[in-house]
Amino acid sequence: MTTTLVTKPEPTVPADHDQDRDTASASVVALAVFEARQLLLQIPLLVFGLLYLAYVGYGLFGRGEGMDAYPVLHDVDRTTQGGPELFAVALLVCVHRAALLNRRRGLEEQFGVLAMTPARRTLAHALSAVPFAVGVAVLVDLQFAWAALRPGAVGHGSLFELAVAPLTVLLAGALGVLLARVLPHPAAPLVFLLAIGLVTSMLPGGSGRHAVDWLWPVVLENGGTSVPGELLGRPAAWHALYLTGLTVLLVCVAMWAAGGRARVLKAAAAVALVAAVAGVAGQAPGDSAGLQAARKAEADHPAKFQTCVERAGSRYCAYPDWKGWTVDWAGVVHRVQAEAGGDAATTRLTVRQRIQEITDLTTDATLPTSSTPGTVTVGTQWGGNRVPEFAVGVARVLVAGSEHASLDMCDARVVTTMWLALATDPTPTDTFRHLRIDDSLSGSAAVLTSDGGSMSVSAQQTEVVRELFREPHDTVAARVKSHWQELVSPHTTTAEAARLLGVKTPKGPDDCPAG
Amino acid sequence: MNTTVSAAGLTVRYGGTPALDGVTLSLTDGVTGLLGPNGAGKTTLLKVLATAVPPDAGAFTVHGEDPATPAGRLAVRRTLGYLPQTPGFHPDFTAFEFVDYVAILKELTDRGGRHREVRRVLDQVGLADVRGRRIKRLSGGMRQRVALAAALVGGPRFLVLDEPTVGLDPEQRMRFRELIAEAGEDRTVLLSTHQTEDVAMLCNRVIVLAEGRVRYDGTPAGLTARAAGRVWSSTERAPGARAGWRTGTGTFRNVGDPPTGADLLEPTLEDGYLLVLDTEDAKHADGTDGTEVAAA
Numbered sequence: 068m069t070t071t072l073v074t075k076p077e078p079t080v081p082a083d084h085d086q087d088r089d090t091a092s093a094s095v096v097a098l099a100v101f102e103a104r105q106l107l108l109q110i111p112l113l114v115f116g117l118l119y120l121a122y123v124g125y126g127l128f129g130r131g132e133g134m135d136a137y138p139v140l141h142d143v144d145r146t147t148q149g150g151p152e153l154f155a156v157a158l159l160v161c162v163h164r165a166a167l168l169n170r171r172r173g174l175e176e177q178f179g180v181l182a183m184t185p186a187r188r189t190l191a192h193a194l195s196a197v198p199f200a201v202g203v204a205v206l207v208d209l210q211f212a213w214a215a216l217r218p219g220a221v222g223h224g225s226l227f228e229l230a231v232a233p234l235t236v237l238l239a240g241a242l243g244v245l246l247a248r249v250l251p252h253p254a255a256p257l258v259f260l261l262a263i264g265l266v267t268s269m270l271p272g273g274s275g276r277h278a279v280d281w282l283w284p285v286v287l288e289n290g291g292t293s294v295p296g297e298l299l300g301r302p303a304a305w306h307a308l309y310l311t312g313l314t315v316l317l318v319c320v321a322m323w324a325a326g327g328r329a330r331v332l333k334a335a336a337a338v339a340l341v342a343a344v345a346g347v348a349g350q351a352p353g354d355s356a357g358l359q360a361a362r363k364a365e366a367d368h369p370a371k372f373q374t375c376v377e378r379a380g381s382r383y384c385a386y387p388d389w390k391g392w393t394v395d396w397a398g399v400v401h402r403v404q405a406e407a408g409g410d411a412a413t414t415r416l417t418v419r420q421r422i423q424e425i426t427d428l429t430t431d432a433t434l435p436t437s438s439t440p441g442t443v444t445v446g447t448q449w450g451g452n453r454v455p456e457f458a459v460g461v462a463r464v465l466v467a468g469s470e471h472a473s474l475d476m477c478d479a480r481v482v483t484t485m486w487l488a489l490a491t492d493p494t495p496t497d498t499f500r501h502l503r504i505d506d507s508l509s510g511s512a513a514v515l516t517s518d519g520g521s522m523s524v525s526a527q528q529t530e531v532v533r534e535l536f537r538e539p540h541d542t543v544a545a546r547v548k549s550h551w552q553e554l555v556s557p558h559t560t561t562a563e564a565a566r567l568l569g570v571k572t573p574k575g576p577d578d579c580p581a582g
Numbered sequence: 583m584n585t586t587v588s589a590a591g592l593t594v595r596y597g598g599t600p601a602l603d604g605v606t607l608s609l610t611d612g613v614t615g616l617l618g619p620n621g622a623g624k625t626t627l628l629k630v631l632a633t634a635v636p637p638d639a640g641a642f643t644v645h646g647e648d649p650a651t652p653a654g655r656l657a658v659r660r661t662l663g664y665l666p667q668t669p670g671f672h673p674d675f676t677a678f679e680f681v682d683y684v685a686i687l688k689e690l691t692d693r694g695g696r697h698r699e700v701r702r703v704l705d706q707v708g709l710a711d712v713r714g715r716r717i718k719r720l721s722g723g724m725r726q727r728v729a730l731a732a733a734l735v736g737g738p739r740f741l742v743l744d745e746p747t748v749g750l751d752p753e754q755r756m757r758f759r760e761l762i763a764e765a766g767e768d769r770t771v772l773l774s775t776h777q778t779e780d781v782a783m784l785c786n787r788v789i790v791l792a793e794g795r796v797r798y799d800g801t802p803a804g805l806t807a808r809a810a811g812r813v814w815s816s817t818e819r820a821p822g823a824r825a826g827w828r829t830g831t832g833t834f835r836n837v838g839d840p841p842t843g844a845d846l847l848e849p850t851l852e853d854g855y856l857l858v859l860d861t862e863d864a865k866h867a868d869g870t871d872g873t874e875v876a877a878a
Contacts, residue, residue, distance in 0.1 A: 087656070093691035101686055174670040180632045181687040182659045188687070 095187050099194035106161050106195055115157040116199075122150050123206045127213050133451030137219035137392070140211070141296040144224035145303075147207040148231045148285045155239035155284075156260065158199055162243030163256045166192040170251055186327025189244055193318040196240020204233035219395070219450060222388045223296055227303035234310040235284040241317035248324035278351035284310060292519075293447035294422050295372075295386045298365060300358045302350035309346025315339035354427070366424035373420065381416040389420055392449050399454060400443075403461045406490045406544055408551030411465040417442045418461075421518070433519040438471035444518040452515065455488060455498045460517035462487035466555050473522065476557070479564030481524055483554040485514070485532045486547060486568075495536040508533060511578065527561045527573040534570035543568060585610055586770040587631065587740060591640035594626050594794075601626040603794035604640065613766035615781030615802070616774040617855055618791035624774040625667055625744055627791065631772065632664040632742045644740050660689065663738030667745050667774075669729035673718035677709055677728045680717055684732040703731040707761060723754040730761060741771045747780060759784055778852040782806075788851075790858050798858045808857050809849030814840040824860045 106112055166189070169175055179185070207229055214220055246255045270279055280286055281302065288301070319327075319336035365372050365386070375384040376393050381400055383393035396418050404412055421434040421444050437444050443464050445457055460470070462484040467473035476484070489495040496508065503512040504521065509529060513521035524532070535543050550567040553559050565572045587609035594602040602623045618624045629635040631642065633649045641650060647657040672680055681700045690696040704713045707727040717725060730746060743762065747755045755777075763784055765771055775781060781788050781802055788805055790798035798805055816834045819826050823836035837853050840846065 090689050090691060094686060094689040097691050097693065097696075098686045101683060168672060169670075172670045172672055173668075174672075176629075176634050177664070177666050177670055178684070178687055180634050180659055180662060180664050181684065182656060182689045183687045184656075 091183070091187060094183050095191045095194065098183065098188060098191035099197065102165055102192055102195035103198045106158070106165060106199070109157075109161040109164070111157040112154075112161045112199075115154040119151050119154045119203075119206070123210055126210060134448060134453065135450065136217055137221070137395075137448070137450035138214040138217055139293040139388070139447065140215055140220055140222040140224040141299060141388070142222070142289075142293050143211060143214045144228035145231070145287060145301070146289065147210050147229060148235070149287050150210075151203045151206075151232050151236060152285055154199075154203070155236045156256075158196055158236060159239040159243040159246075159260075160256045162192060162196060162240045163247045164243075164253065165195070166244050166247035167251055167253065184327070185325040186322040186329075186332070189248060189322045189325040189327070190318065192244045192247070193241050193321065196237055196243075199240070200233040200236040203236050204230075207232045219392070221391050222293075225301075225303045227307040228301070230307045231285060231303075231310065234307060234314065238284055238310055238314045238317070241314045241321070245317045245321040245324070248321045277353035278347075281306060281309075281350045282347070288427065292423070294362070294425060295365065295388055298358070298362050298422075298425070300354045300362075305346050305349030307346075308342055309350060312339045312342030312344070312346055316343055359426075363424050366422050369419060369421055380413070381418065383418045385420045386422075386447075389447060393418075395449060395454075396445060396457065399458050400461050402491050403458050403487050404465065406487045406547065407462075407465050408548035409555070411551070411555070412548075414441060414465060416461065416464065418445055419443065420445050420447065422447055423519075436470045436474065436518060436520065438469055440469045442469065444470060446517060446519060452501055453517070455492065455502055456515045457517040458488035458492075459484060459502065459514060459522065463516070463522065470518065477523065477525065478557050479554050479559035479561060479567075480557065481522070481528045482531050482535070482561060482564045482568075483547065484522070485524065485528070486535055486543065489532075489536070490540060490544060496533065499532060499536070525561065525578045527575070527578060530573040531561055531565045531568070531570060534565070535568060538568075538570060587642065587644050587772075589631070589640065589642035592627070592630055592637045592642060593639035594623075594630060594635060595638050600794045602630065602637070605791070605794070605796055606640075607789060607796060607799060609770050609772060610787075611766070611768065611770050612786040613762060613771040613773055613784045615785035615788040616772060616791060617776075617778065617781060617788060618797075619859065621793075622791045623794040624791055626794075628664075628742050628744045628772065628774055631740075632662060633658055634664070658740075661739045663733035663736070663741040665729050665733040665741075665743045665746050667748075669726070669732075671717045671725060671728065674716060676714050676716055677704060677720065677724075677731070678713040680728060681731050681735050685735045688736040690736055699735055699737075700731075703734045706734065706764075707731045708757065723750050726750060726754070726758075727761075730758070734765060739769045741765055741769060743771065744774045745776065746773070747775065747777055755780075778850070778855055782851045790855060792859055802851050805854040805858065806849055806851045807854065809837060809853035811846060812840060812857060813837050813847045813849045813853050814844035815847050816844070820844075825856050 169178055211224055211229055215224065243256060246259060250259070267279060267283070270276070286306070316336060316339035319332055319339060322332055323336070369386070370384065373384040373386055374390060375382050376390070378393065378397035379401055381397065383396055385393055400416060400418065404414070417439070419437065419442055423434055434444050434446060441464060443460050445460070446453070463473040463476070464470060465487060466480045466484045467476055473484070485499065489498055492498045500506050500508050502514045503524070504515065505512050509526065511523065511525045511529065514524050515521055546568050547554060553567055554564055562572045585608045589608070590606045592602050592605040593600060605623070605627060616624050616627065626635065630637050631644070633655055641648065644658045645661055648654040649658045672683070675683065678700060681704060682696065685696050685700055690699060701710070701713070704710055707730050709724060709727055709731065712720060712724065717728060720728065726746065726749070733741060733743065746762070747758050750758060759780065762771060762773060766784070773780065773785065785802055788798065788800065788802050789796055790805070814820070814836050816836055819834050820836040820838070820841070822839055822841065824838035826834050826836040829835050835847065837856050
């Protein structure tokens with residue numbers, strides 16, 4: 068062993084009592100940074116952090132086609148909340164473990180005589196979650212910005228919805244610290260989460276359910292179609308206030324449990340309690356009567372709430388958030404109408420955006436079918452399959468005159484409709500298959516339409532449509548236009564349509580005879 | 583020399599049994615040894631002075647700060663370096679991380695300065711080469727030095743060391759003595775130990791504690807002098823000796839009241855310590871060098 072002679076240390080502990088508070092605060096930050104660095108080495112956090120990163124990365128770089136190219140931003144904002152949930156649970160477990168580490172190693176007494184008090188150490192543990200919350204906030208903002216920068220993006224996101232994911236991470240950190248102080252056992256976080264999950268799942272539904280659901284940090288309410296932002300009815304601001312208040316309150320209680328008795332701690336706890344209670348009170352009531360009335364009004368009388376634009380002889384009416392999509396709708400109308408013959412080629416259409424009357428954001432139902440001649444219904448989603456579905460919707464109105472009149476089509480008009488809708492599609496057969504509910508190319512099936520409903524296509528019609536797509540486009544297009552009157556007649560059978568269009572007549576009995 | 587630590591009437595009871603019974607002492611800069619048998623109250627005294635355990639009665643100050651008040655306690659803790667009897671570690675931390683962690687808890691907030699200080703103390707205890715190694719991969723002696731580095735970090739003015747050389751091999755113990763001696767040059771060091779040779783080599787002052795009371799408070803030379811003329815050699819165990827043992831030469835070394843004409847030997851600190859611990863002997867103490875408190 069060698070002896071190392073070194074210079075005498077300069078006392079680095081603070082000597083000036085006036086600097087006590089600054090020193091204490093700075094040391095809390097220093098410890099929080101240290102603990103955050105240690106958390107980075109925890110396996111659960113690494114695993115779930117990487118999974119979350121992969122999830123975000125896939126969303127950013129692995130998708131972007133189809134409906135992802137047409138995001139509705141006031142839906143996108145809350146879809147950012149679900150991704151980091153498991154990461155938050157992992158953080159809860161790891162922060163709990165870190166806050167218990169000194170106790171587990173028998174270091175409480177040894178470190179108890181050091182200048183930093185247990186209450187401040189508790190605060191540092193809670194603050195160690197901040198870098199992770201910031202990281203999540205960055206990823207959330209990236210997700211949202213990526214969506215918002217898409218040319219097809221519509222709507223407006225909410226800062227409060229975007230704040231939920233990072234606030235959830237902070238809440239998880241605070242909960243981990245609190246559990247470490249009041250339930251100092253390694254299994255406490257998982258037992259606690261299981262208990263909470265069990266209790267809430269056993270709660271009955273009903274009017275109070277909304278209030279209970281919103282006590283959870285993340286309330287996604289996904290599954291339904293989009294509605295205008297003013298009809299969402301999500302108490303996002305109250306919820307953000309609730310999460311913020313709850314997080315600060317948990318930290319204060321944890322510091323209290325660690326011996327903190329400072330006046331500023333009591334004041335912070337009081338303010339946090341008020342904020343949390345106000346948040347709960349604000350988010351608890353659920354959908355107001357006014358909101359429900361607005362939802363009904365906008366669903367039943369959309370024209371009152373929409374703005375319309377004229378494009379190439381047709382009219383496009385959309386809710387304000389969606390007016391950017393009218394150009395895309397007009398493109399489809401132009402393409403479909405160009406394949407039609409007779410008056411249909413120049414018929415003035417009205418494309419009307421509709422929403423269903425919802426009771427909550429998970430409602431998913433078909434839109435009402437319009438009986439107004441020349442009116443095409445379009446929903447609040449676009450891209451992917453919604454484009455050919457809209458093309459079918461346009462085509463059936465051109466062929467039958469109205470959506471309502473097309474409901475009982477079971478004749479040559481179905482063939483004509485499908486031809487108009489898909490004639491200029493680069494891969495018509497594939498798109499035809501995707502439009503069919505069973506993704507088949509034979510037999511009878513329902514084809515989806517732009518109102519969320521469907522149109523029946525018989526086995527023979529399927530066969531004829533398939534054959535049409537094998538023929539040269541220009542040849543079929545010319546025949547369609549020259550036989551237009553027969554092809555839009557309810558008295559023309561599928562077999563006759565095949566003959567008129569120059570494809571082989573399907574074998575077997577006509578399962579959809581002309582009426 | 584100025585008094586840095588002053589205690590009066592310190593009493594701690596565990597379930598009614600006194601672990602400290604009215605201990606009064608004062609410390610100055612330099613290394614003060616604290617000797618005593620198991621259960622004498624040494625660790626309790628160190629815990630009290632390190633503010634880990636509040637006394638049931640009595641009071642003390644460190645550099646004029648009274649730890650009975652929160653502000654005073656914080657002030658004392660800011661001047662304190664404490665190495666407990668069985669220091670704990672975070673085995674997955676590196677030596678550097680562990681000492682850095684302690685430095686943060688000591689409120690060394692400037693990152694650059696703190697890291698320099700951590701490197702300094704790790705150099706000081708001879709762990710510069712292994713500062714990046716995880717503690718679980720260090721030997722027992724190295725871990726003990728990590729604990730000492732943690733106590734030294736921040737340059738505490740009052741260093742409380744509870745049996746730091748237990749379990750160390752002679753070479754490591756020698757190294758520790760160097761470190762403690764160096765530390766005691768400009769600060770107050772209270773060193774609890776069972777090793778009388780540690781005290782003899784390191785301390786300018788020694789306190790002997792037994793049954794929660796101070797039995798001796800003075801210089802090591804004074805404690806050694808307590809045994810002057812009371813250590814002798816014999817071929818058989820002397821019946822009147824307070825203590826006696828066969829030495830390597832085959833003769834007996836006896837401590838106590840020698841018979842007339844006995845072959846007197848040069849006393850050691852340990853001889854004095856044994857005599858001070860002896861209740862009967864303490865009753866005859868005359869406090870020639872240092873203060874002796876008669877046993878009850």
